[in-house]
Amino acid sequence: MIAATALLMPHASAGAGAGRRCYPSAMAADGDSSDEQLALAWAGGDQAAFLRLYARHKGRLYAFLLRSLGRRDAADDCFQDTWARAIAAHRRWRPQARFSTWLLQIAHNLVVDRFRRQRPMVSIDDGDGPAPPPVLVDGQPGSDPAAAHEALEQGRRLRAAIAALPLEQRTALLLRLDAELSLEEIAEVTGAGRETVKSRLRYAMDKLREAMG
Amino acid sequence: MSAGPGLGREEAALAARLRRQWPVSGPSEALDQAVLARAGTARGARRRTRARLPWLLASAAAAVLAVGTVLRLAVAPAPTDDILATEAAAPAAPAATPAAARQPVASGGAETAAPERSALRAPAATQPVQAAERQAAGVTAPPSPPADDGGARQAVAVPAAAEAELAAAVALLEAGQDAAAAAAARTLLRRWPGIELPEPLQALLAEPAPVE
Numbered sequence: 193m194i195a196a197t198a199l200l201m202p203h204a205s206a207g208a209g210a211g212r213r214c215y216p217s218a219m220a221a222d223g224d225s226s227d228e229q230l231a232l233a234w235a236g237g238d239q240a241a242f243l244r245l246y247a248r249h250k251g252r253l254y255a256f257l258l259r260s261l262g263r264r265d266a267a268d269d270c271f272q273d274t275w276a277r278a279i280a281a282h283r284r285w286r287p288q289a290r291f292s293t294w295l296l297q298i299a300h301n302l303v304v305d306r307f308r309r310q311r312p313m314v315s316i317d318d319g320d321g322p323a324p325p326p327v328l329v330d331g332q333p334g335s336d337p338a339a340a341h342e343a344l345e346q347g348r349r350l351r352a353a354i355a356a357l358p359l360e361q362r363t364a365l366l367l368r369l370d371a372e373l374s375l376e377e378i379a380e381v382t383g384a385g386r387e388t389v390k391s392r393l394r395y396a397m398d399k400l401r402e403a404m405g
Numbered sequence: 406m407s408a409g410p411g412l413g414r415e416e417a418a419l420a421a422r423l424r425r426q427w428p429v430s431g432p433s434e435a436l437d438q439a440v441l442a443r444a445g446t447a448r449g450a451r452r453r454t455r456a457r458l459p460w461l462l463a464s465a466a467a468a469v470l471a472v473g474t475v476l477r478l479a480v481a482p483a484p485t486d487d488i489l490a491t492e493a494a495a496p497a498a499p500a501a502t503p504a505a506a507r508q509p510v511a512s513g514g515a516e517t518a519a520p521e522r523s524a525l526r527a528p529a530a531t532q533p534v535q536a537a538e539r540q541a542a543g544v545t546a547p548p549s550p551p552a553d554d555g556g557a558r559q560a561v562a563v564p565a566a567a568e569a570e571l572a573a574a575v576a577l578l579e580a581g582q583d584a585a586a587a588a589a590a591r592t593l594l595r596r597w598p599g600i601e602l603p604e605p606l607q608a609l610l611a612e613p614a615p616v617e
Contacts, residue, residue: 372412
């Protein structure tokens with residue numbers, strides 16, 4: 193466990209400090225092995241391969257869950273459940289699908305299950321609704337109070353606009369912007385057709401554009 | 406809109422804005438440890454089963470005791486009802502065997518103070534005696550259901566689905582990862598309210614949370 197902790201620390205941030213590009217870049221920065229090679233090694237019993245996969249994917253997976261669900265406790269639960277399912281099923285993983293797509297598919301299914309259980313959903317803009325999503329702000333606002341306030345306000349508007357999107361549109365948007373998946377990969381994760389995904393993304397972008405001004 | 410993996414200009418700008426205005430740190434260290442423990446659980450179950458054997462044996466013994474207690478509660482008559490039934494029947498046979506009829510009450514100060522508890526502790530061997538005394542006193546009231554002690558003695562079984570997580574929490578505690586163990590235990594309680602945690606985990610949760 194000590195070795196595992198050393199390998200995983202410090203925590204990879206999914207925010208500004210994380211690799212901006214998607215998984216291929218993270219892969220290059222992390223070594224020669226691809227996700228799929230590591231997943232196969234893990235399926236063969238190589239625990240170190242799991243640790244590398246976990247270190248690569250935990251940040252973006254967590255960001256996807258937190259931004260999808262809007263609550264840290266819910267994101268924590270889904271994060272743990274996603275890895276639990278991956279751990280339970282990893283021996284059956286086959287390289288037909290990308291590991292990242294497979295992992296996000298598990299996470300997406302859990303998010304959908306959670307939303308179905310919790311309906312009716314409440315927008316974070318509702319007065320009686322839950323507080324805005326708890327997030328960790330890595331950077332401190334600048335010394336100008338007005339600018340800091342404006343930055344916070346913009347962040348709040350962005351979160352509210354994303355939270356107001358229907359789940360399908362929000363998922364497509366986050367998978368596109370955050371995980372930088374292609375339309376085909378988003379279709380694979382969500383189980384929707386490519387054209388449906390394209391349509392959801394267009395609606396989501398339109399609504400965000402309108403909300404953000 | 407680009408269909409490929411690369412983002413279009415507007416998408417890239419929005420993605421940058423998303424990361425700048427809604428930055429998200431990764432999972433907490435406790436969450437990391439919980440996942441790693443789970444991964445370890447999946448791989449080395451046999452080794453950890455050996456390591457956890459004392460705890461498993463203790464848990465099994467506790468479960469057997471709990472089942473025994475529940476079964477005993479299900480069949481044991483409550484002295485409270487003995488008293489009520491005897492007093493109700495007393496006018497019908499006032500001089501028959503008053504001492505025998507009130508025997509359960511007079512059998513000890515502790516029982517008089519807390520008859521329900523005495524029912525829980527009463528050995529099974531006393532039941533035929535009490536039945537004989539009731540019969541001698543002419544009491545025909547049937548034995549009542551076990552007394553309600555407020556649920557304090559109701560065993561809360563660990564759901565099968567929670568077993569792995571409970572084992573992971575204990576493993577974390579044994580590994581000295583108190584924060585991670587506490588987080589895992591709190592998750593368990595949130596998912597399965599009322600779940601019976603092992604004593605070390607209960608003690609851990611009772612400790613004040615460290616200031617971060």
